[in-house]
Amino acid sequence: MLYRSNVLMYDKESESLWSQIKGEAVTGELTGTALEVLPSTLTTWKRWRKQHPETRVLSLDTGYSRNYASDPYLDYYKQQSGFRSFFKLGPGEKEKELVVGVVVDGRAYAYSLELLRQQGEIRNELGGLKLHLSLDSATDSLRVTKADGSQLPHMLVYWFVWKGIHPQTGRYQPD
Amino acid sequence: MYALLLTLLILSLPLLAVASWDFSKATIEVDEIMSGGPPRDGIPALTAPKSVAATEAAFMRDDEQVLGVFLNGIAVAYPTRILSWHELVNDDFRGLPVLVSW
Numbered sequence: 001m002l003y004r005s006n007v008l009m010y011d012k013e014s015e016s017l018w019s020q021i022k023g024e025a026v027t028g029e030l031t032g033t034a035l036e037v038l039p040s041t042l043t044t045w046k047r048w049r050k051q052h053p054e055t056r057v058l059s060l061d062t063g064y065s066r067n068y069a070s071d072p073y074l075d076y077y078k079q080q081s082g083f084r085s086f087f088k089l090g091p092g093e094k095e096k097e098l099v100v101g102v103v104v105d106g107r108a109y110a111y112s113l114e115l116l117r118q119q120g121e122i123r124n125e126l127g128g129l130k131l132h133l134s135l136d137s138a139t140d141s142l143r144v145t146k147a148d149g150s151q152l153p154h155m156l157v158y159w160f161v162w163k164g165i166h167p168q169t170g171r172y173q174p175d
Numbered sequence: 176m177y178a179l180l181l182t183l184l185i186l187s188l189p190l191l192a193v194a195s196w197d198f199s200k201a202t203i204e205v206d207e208i209m210s211g212g213p214p215r216d217g218i219p220a221l222t223a224p225k226s227v228a229a230t231e232a233a234f235m236r237d238d239e240q241v242l243g244v245f246l247n248g249i250a251v252a253y254p255t256r257i258l259s260w261h262e263l264v265n266d267d268f269r270g271l272p273v274l275v276s277w
Contacts, residue, residue, distance in 0.1 A: 001196075002211045003203055009263060009276065015197060017208075020276050031200035038273065040244050045252060046237035049229050052250035055243070056226040058257055058264070060234055064219060071240070071256035 004164035005083045021101075021157060021165040037153035043140035051139045082160040087167065095160040101169070102144060102154045104129055108166035113156065115174060116142075124172055220263035226251060247271055 001008045001017070003026070009018040016028030024034040041048065049055055060068050071077075082095040089095065099110040104127040111133055116122055122133040130147040144152040155162075163169055198205045229235075229252075241252040247269040258264070258277035266273045 001208055003208050007211070007262060007276075008208065010196075017196060019203065026203045027201040027205070028197045028199060031202055035274065038244070038246060040242055040275075042240065042242055044237065045235045045239050045241050045254070048241050048243040048250075048252050052243070052245060052252075053229065055229050055250035055252050057229060057232045057235060057241075057252040058221075058254060059225040059227050060257065061225055062221055062257065062261065063223070064260070066260040068254075068257055068260065071259050073255075073259045 002083075004086050004161075006161050006165055019165065021155065021161060037155065039143075039151065039153075041139070041141055042156055047139055051141075082158060086164045087160075090171075093159060093171075095158065097159050098156055099159050099162055099171075100133060100142065100144065100154050101157050101162045101166070102126070102131070102152055103166075104152070108162070108169035109172065110159065110162055110169055111172045115172075119174075122172065122174075218260070218262050220265065221261045222265045224264050224266055242275065242277065244268070244273065244275065246273065253277070 003019060007020045008026070009020060010016065011018065011025075011030065014029040016025040016030035016033075018024065018030075018035070019026045023037055025031050045057075076083075080094065080096055098113040100113060100116065101108065101110050103109075107127055109126055111122055111124075113135075116133055116135045117137070120135060120137070122131075124131050124133070129152075131152065132143075132145045132147075134143050134145070135141070142154070142156065144154045146152055198208075235252075235254065240255045242255060242258060243250065243252050244266075249268050251266065251268075253264060253275055255277065258275070262277050264275040266275060
């Protein structure tokens with residue numbers, strides 16, 4: 001099931017529904033229970049293996065019969081429009097552009113991945129926090145760091161999905 | 176336009192299936208929950224995922240997209256061509272339960 005174009009998950013014990021982007025249960029017994037967002041990297045197999053030679057990889061032996069030869073969403077990744085949009089785009093915005101989404105003190109904020117890729121890093125003050133975003137072009141490793149060096153959880157997500165779930169989100173504009 | 180209408184019609188048919196869930200305590204607008212198409216468990220989560228070493232992964236192509244996770248000293252690559260069929264993987268990184276959600 002979907003909520004504003006974003007997947008809803010369920011847990012088999014309570015059958016509460018969980019929002020992927022919100023990272024918390026949004027209906028049922030566990031409503032309000034939050035998941036901790038952990039770091040992950042979207043990259044190519046070659047780059048990942050180079051950085052983590054000891055890596056394991058999910059097996060094709062999943063117990064299910066599916067056509068794993070190619071990603072069924074390859075066309076969807078490339079197309080301009082989203083599954084279903086719930087707002088009007090601002091100037092220069094694209095539905096399917098990837099953004100780095102963060103939440104600070106309940107306030108959502110988004111940074112263009114393309115801009116981050118071009119600049120390599122972005123420094124921004126958000127809700128009193130000095131944030132440093134960096135993207136390593138060799139490994140696609142993305143980090144959002146606070147002034148004290150600790151990591152701020154973030155998500156890599158399509159703009160139309162982020163804005164659908166966080167209608168009040170701010171968006172970083174370069175000077 | 177007809178194609179769009181047809182799509183919306185198809186999307187609205189499985190809405191009936193949405194009604195069987197417990198929407199108590201909801202913090203989102205329940206009338207905005209809709210079926211994505213597949214029925215319950217139509218996109219089955221991987222709850223006992225197996226992995227292989229990189230050296231045994233002859234099926235992997237250099238340029239293919241993976242979601243990489245490195246936690247508790249363990250690195251695992253999740254090829255998106257598998258994730259797209261399952262969307263969820265319940266995995267374990269040395270005792271740390273991890274949900275991979277795609």
